Amino acid sequence: MNGTSIESKLAKLTKRIDEEHARFIAATKVSVTGVPAEYGLTRDDLTAIKLIKQLAKTMEKQDANLVKTAKKTTRKGVRSGPQPAKYRDFESGATWSGLARVPARIAGGGPHSVPD
Template sequence: MATLEQIQARLKKLQAQADALIARKTQVAVNQIRELMLKHGLTTADIEAKAKARREANALSGRSANGKAKPVGAAKGKLPAKYRDPKTGATWSGHARPPVWIKNVKDRTKFLIDAAAESAAAVSGAAGKAKVTAKRGAAAKKTTAKKVVAKKTAAAKKVTVKKAAGVKTAVKRTVATAGRKAAVKKTAAKKGAAKKATAVKKVAVKKIAAAADTVAAS
């Protein structure tokens, strides 16, 4: 039975033989290409230009570099997400190599994206936003109404204060006028009393003079 070292030695020998065959075939291909280039007067630039034109034509026709048609998914671009990691929110289309978070999971149904649930969540979110907007609108209206009421109240207070000030002024004027009238009346009464006293005095003087004249005549 061959040992491990003997098997490894054989493998090295076989690998060396394979490398030699590959190199020989490569050299043969290179020699053939060189002969064709010399025969037709071609350069590496001509070959590169031809290869570039072929790649562009394949890209326009939807074919790969080897002439095969590209897969439908490759033409359409990124595939839609089919699975989602609830912890990180990362998604996977279900094709190509699976990511680490779902790679070793046997039952992947719990990671499936429920389109209906997402739609409901979207609708719920929209409804929530609408409610918040409505609440904000109602609060804004209440605030505006309060401001209007406050302005009206302040204006009413100003009017009331002005009216009260006007009433006070009118009362003061009335009192002043009444005081002036009373003073005039008092002055008039005093003048009337003085006149009466003067008249009485004059009458008394006349009576005394008449009495004196009577006495003298007798």
């Protein structure tokens, strides 16, 4: 094989790869911008969805940490330490483990209050 023929084949293949990559990027841009527009979503909507998902992950991690600390028990078999939240008011961020009295910030009524 000749060194120039290999170089020319390599140049042709590199050019073809670059063309295919450019087509792929163009098709991806169309699908990424087309799908949200099809459902009437704006950039702000997508940003809000991303922030909500990040907040949910953070809350899950916090609850997981509480579960780890709540697994400690006393001599009587009762769990001690902070308990994971069973009730959460998403507007105020208030939580309640479901043990003891309902905190006033949650029991105050409204659409997110704990049922009687």
